Amino acid sequence: MQRFSSLTIKDHIRESEIINKRILTSAIVAGILLLILLARLFQLQIIDVQHYSSLSENNRVSLLPIAPTRGLIYDRQGRLLAQNLPSYTLELIPEHIKNLKATLTTLRGLIRISDDEVKSFRKQLRRKRRFEGVPLRFRLSDAEVARVAVNQHRLPGVEIVAQLTRHYPMGSLASHAIGYVSRINEEELRHLDASEYSATTYIGKVGVEKSYEHLLHGEVGFQRVETNAQGRILRVLERTLPTPGKNLYLNIDARLQAIAEKGFKDNNGALVAIDPNNGDVLALVSMPTFDPNLFVNGIDSKTYKALSQSTRRPLFNRALRGQYPPGSTLKPFIGLAGLELDAIKPNETINCPGYYMLKNDDRHYRDWKKQGHGITNLRKAIVESCDVYFYNLALTLQIDRLHEYLTSFGLGRLTGIDIRGELPGLMPSRAWKRRVYHQPWFPGETLITGIGQGFTLATPLQLASITATLSDLGQRYQPQVVHAIQEPGTESLSIQTAIPSGNVPIAKIEHWHNIIDIMQDVVHSVHGTARGISHHLSYRIAGKTGTAQVFGVKQDEEYVAEDIAKKLRDHALFIGFAPADKPRIAVAAIVENGGGGGSVAAPIVRKVMDYYLLKSDVPPDANK
């Protein structure tokens, strides 16, 4: 026992030493570990501080785009054609709604909400954050807004949000020229400047809205906001206001346009009016029109189907894209070609028996007047629209010279109008036929080219443009729809200058005056094909009627309009400018399946000219 206890005392000192040594060891190890921790913290906070600071900043701050206000569109007189109106959207904020199903039921009791709208709402609900508004219905009427507002107290989390939506106050007026905006689609998204359009919902789809998108859109603004981890905005740190888009003033006069549109009644067709002195497009009509407001917030499929599948094709811009045989409206130009290229003299005559025959060809090339015009000079050939005279002239000129001369006016080429989508028409030539059809040119084809038929195609815009060129003695201009650009918030306008696009070569100016003089007889002489519009005319119109065949009449058939279904009837055309001595307006009009140009198309042109040249004389409502 004694041995044991002495050993215990001894051990106690030894044990203390053991433990103390171990405590020292532990302290050293702990010190080393602390240094490792410090090294790590040093690395994070001192060495990589920049990296982590920027990560933290990116966490915290996000850049939110602010959509610019789209520029307004006015007509020539400052009448509003496109504006931005507040429209009301019903939004639900999920985090404030206790019972979504009950809320939806209550809402559907108040206003009309379709199943489709609920479906698309539920789809969006999954993508949005809890505190973000999810739209349920767009374009609430005032009454609907009121009904929801009155019940707001029992609809927590239901909000009515006002936002600016494009609106076209004139409705369908000039819709093909103005165009419309609609939601940006995926295809457009791929080509757009992503940051510029980051807050924009709408983009111009056609017409001025599309072609002047870059001016109308404006520049996006930004706000730097502090957000929390859930993305909720806590405060705005910095704001760069968006620059609103520029306002546009069109050359189009809304009243003139309205008169022209009304003139078509229920007919399909197109009319383009141009100021020959500068290329200003005064009216751009394509009938029927459509209401561009339908497209702004997404058109429903039924309405769209009705528009796109209608046999009248209201969405088709006939003025820019309708390619028609110009028919007899081309005769003054071919006559001018004959004079200028020295193929005819003004008073040379031919005999018109009512048909024309080529050598080695027993085919009869008919004149529209079965019994023929008899002895015919250039004046008579244009005024009465003799076909045989122009068969002969075309054959003398040959297709290549004809092609070259008419191309110099701009046929078969784009006019360069400032809205997109125009088609070039077609002015045929030997080379063209060889290239496209791999066939030689036949003399018969030259004949019918001489009366604006056959391969020849022109858009109403081109016809108006060449008419303007003729009236301005060969000076060509690019047609322009936009008249002026205005910085928003200012009064000053920057007027678009006229863009000359070349000259038609002039051999002898008398030839031009001669043709213009003859064209006046078309309207003002007793034999003129458009004499019907000369009644009480206080100024002089130089014009030409035309009839474009929709389908060929066989050799031994007669064309009897009444027997043919309306859609197969000839198109009626008229080109003209006024006042003849000092032209201020040049117009081309085509009435599809209208029959005769003199009786159907010319009166519309007269109304347009009357309003433009006399204005107050014809109030726009007088046409009803």
Next chain:
Amino acid sequence: MLTNEFVEDRITSSRLLMHRLHIDLPLLLGLLMLAGVGLFVLYSASGQDDSMIIRQLIRLALAFVILIAVAQISPATLSFWSPWIYSIGLLLLIAVLVLGDIGKGAQRWLDIGIFRFQPSEIMKLAVPMMIARFLADTHLPPNRKRLLLGAILIALPALMVAKQPDLGTALLIASAGGFVLFLAGLSWRFIILSLVAIAASAPFVWNLLREYQQQRILTLLNPQNDPLGTGYHIIQSTIAIGSGGLYGKGWLNGTQSHLDFLPERNTDFIFAVFSEEFGFFGIMLLLLIYIFIISRCLVIAVQSQDTYSRLLAGSLALTFFVYLFVNIGMVSGLLPVVGVPLPLVSYGGTSIVTLMAAFGILMSIQTHRKLLAG
């Protein structure tokens, strides 16, 4: 001269008062300082939530009361009760496993009518007490039989807690017990051998881990693997720490914490809030407080007069360091995310009480010494 004597007398008397109350003044001051800093940070981390501060304050007050209460119990009494406390703790652990409440997807809590508590917290103290008692009964260094038995006494509760599953607490329990073995003079050969054995059994242990535990370890190796899932905590807390820089963003100005990017910012990740707002400079000051407390505890261990006290005090001091190391290590992305709070700073109940009880034991050891040279 008289005044000087008087002052010295006053100091001696106040020291005596502290001694009589069984309070170690340096340790108490260190703890109060830390708790103060903790409340300061918590105020910011909680988004200036007064009620949270009040609750933490109440908890701290309660913990200090427990500290002082525990300090009154002499080491001899503690040593006597050690096996009993250990046995009761073990029974409670078994009870938790059998009928425990499910809290946070893990069985940790035992609901005993008035309040719910975690028996595993008891084991953080009971295990080192038990092992210290077990080894102090014989000669040091312990023989193999003692070691083996000691290892079993540690492993039993540690495995049961790990199975709850609460890896962090299991780790703390195991290290508290392990430290006693280590301090008792466990041979270096044995230490190296067991480290090798742990390394060798790692693949086996890996398979025993729950999927989320495995995920945490994988995440540590590459947090960017799953930046919004398991890697989110580590990514956001390293961003918070790193963006703090040298001087921090200032109190209440931490964007990572105030804008909700930092998860668990009141509890396990409060160190990230501190680092973001006070920077590297602030961290140095905070670590100084910790180093002061740990050093004081080690001094108490060295100065203690019997083997039981020496082993227990040393183990508790080192366990406190483990808390600190594991928490900062995990928040700064050095260690996998295991649920270990930043001692005395993190918001939370039982761990503060347990920690304070441990400091109570340390104070008891320091103040129950027989003043030999008095």
